[in-house]
Amino acid sequence: MEASFTFEIKSQIQRARAGIFHTPHGDLLTPVFAPVGTQATIKAVTPAQLEELTASLVLANTYHLYLRPGDEIIAQLGGLHSFMHWDRPILTDSGGFQVFSLADSRKIDPDGVTFKSHIDGSTHRITPEKSIAIQENLGADIIMAFDECGSPYDIEKNKTALERTCTWAERCVKAKTRSDQALFGIIQGGVYPELRQQSAEFLSRLDLPGYAIGGLSVGETKAETLSILEQVDDWLPRNKPRYLMGVGSPEDLVTGVQRGVDIFDCVLPTRLARHHAAITRTRRINIANARFISEKSPIDESCTCYACRNFSSAYLRHLVLAKEILGATLLTIHNLNTLLVLMKDIRQSILDGKFEQFAAHFIEEWEGTE
């Protein structure tokens, strides 16, 4: 573990923790939500708008950036922080998940994965060493061990995937050369507690600066997710941040923090924004709905984001029906603000010793999708 990546827990209520994770690009106040910038940009917003939203951590995808524009070009240009003009912490995934979900004709073997680019069909190979080399070129603060994400309900496949993920994590640790990046391991094992435990305990022994929980939100039930989170919480060292990958609806953030998660990322707020959906503290709204045709009030009267301070729901409806880029931009700003403010409020409630009441109140008020 790198000296610069210390994690301090400032307050804990049951499993929920409020902490500070120190990185070379500044402190992350946890729990934290990371907007996703797959191609080195959070879709539809500028870095200046993200700063105004007080976003701290952002995620970028190794698979996409390796293929385009290429990690070596990004390294030549000074790394991802400089390339995308983001001076705060960045996290890159390992490329594994995207290779398995996006690439054409992938073939996995004990040493790595050979696949064809979804962009131009060209053939590529990523091994644990290659994933680390790419992520070192990109230069994020937090990088991920190369892993295989099994389908949740196939125990045999999960066993093989887990074995690989363990071996690959060790190889990633050995391959890593930069001391200004924190390598997180990824716990796999589907819905099987014995596999999850084996994975968590194996990775814990590697004494990494943080641990991700992978292979959730990929088809299993909500109850299974929560049960796994609770168990994993017991198996992982308390003094390291835990990162729940790809999860980020408002209720998932609250229930995740309740089960010990410190870091989240998800495309949900930005993707929904490009599909006419606004997230508020209590529900999801389709802004294209005819009831907004002449609605003067903003999406959410209590929201202080740029979109809600200045624009009516009627204007937003007009923008999305007219397919104007500004519609996506304003909804992205609003949705990110909702999640970022929610995380700040969650953190404050933990510091104030009131998280249980906060969570209970939130869940009571949450109406879900319109």
Added chain:
Amino acid sequence: MEASFTFEIKSQIQRARAGIFHTPHGDLLTPVFAPVGTQATIKAVTPAQLEELTASLVLANTYHLYLRPGDEIIAQLGGLHSFMHWDRPILTDSGGFQVFSLADSRKIDPDGVTFKSHIDGSTHRITPEKSIAIQENLGADIIMAFDECGSPYDIEKNKTALERTCTWAERCVKAKTRSDQALFGIIQGGVYPELRQQSAEFLSRLDLPGYAIGGLSVGETKAETLSILEQVDDWLPRNKPRYLMGVGSPEDLVTGVQRGVDIFDCVLPTRLARHHAAITRTRRINIANARFISEKSPIDESCTCYACRNFSSAYLRHLVLAKEILGATLLTIHNLNTLLVLMKDIRQSILDGKFEQFAAHFIEEWEGTE
């Protein structure tokens, strides 16, 4: 003419004028370039970004807003300024040009035009009175008389169109009820000096607060455009602003000001931005060009816009190849900045008595399209 819409000429060099046009939403320092916000948004940027660019006047299209979301809805929401959150001056066109260029199956008669919406095929009718009623609902500072734009080389069609445009201008003057809007007449007549003169003299007698020159940049040669501008300059009252519709390449702005034009609008900078093209003070660049693959420098080292201050050409190339919205946003910011700064420099050179040198230098340096 409304008392609030006075026009002061601060300096004049040959035909070129530096002035101030007073409007209810603030002073326009002329010559001025208006970015186009067809559907009540300048594509790909927020009003806050436009303010940072120090844009003053923006244009919105009556035809589009009448069809969607509807001018009555915009009126209910407090008018266009409130709807699109733009507190500076706005100009709306009459709807005429778009009816003739975009609508399906239009039928023109002496009283007005019947056409089908390009959005849903529904049938609509716009007369001079209707155009004014729509524009009064929208509530822009500068509104346009309903006109017919003939094809440049058909003298018979131009004669008929001109006759209608004259009659319709008179009907627009009569129909107008709001005193906080300046109604501009539109000079038509194709490439025919005698028709242009007839049009200019007829409209001058109506003593309107400003005059637009329409039916240019629609297929005639550059030499014809410039010749018409010079002649029209002689026929129009000197103490009123002249607006050259739909024109806005850097060289067109310089040569237009040289011939007495005070106001310009054009989709060019914003449209080019969505097609990978950057405009600088000397040329047009395709940012997708392979030579930018690892280019560290911004689009234009001498430019002070948000895009050039913070992002490499390589990053912009990556964004446009990856079809990311941020690519369009950053290029839009850059292109608008180029034109807005050019207009400021033109104005200052007129005030300093150095416009002729400025124009000569600009034209010498201008390399045009890559």
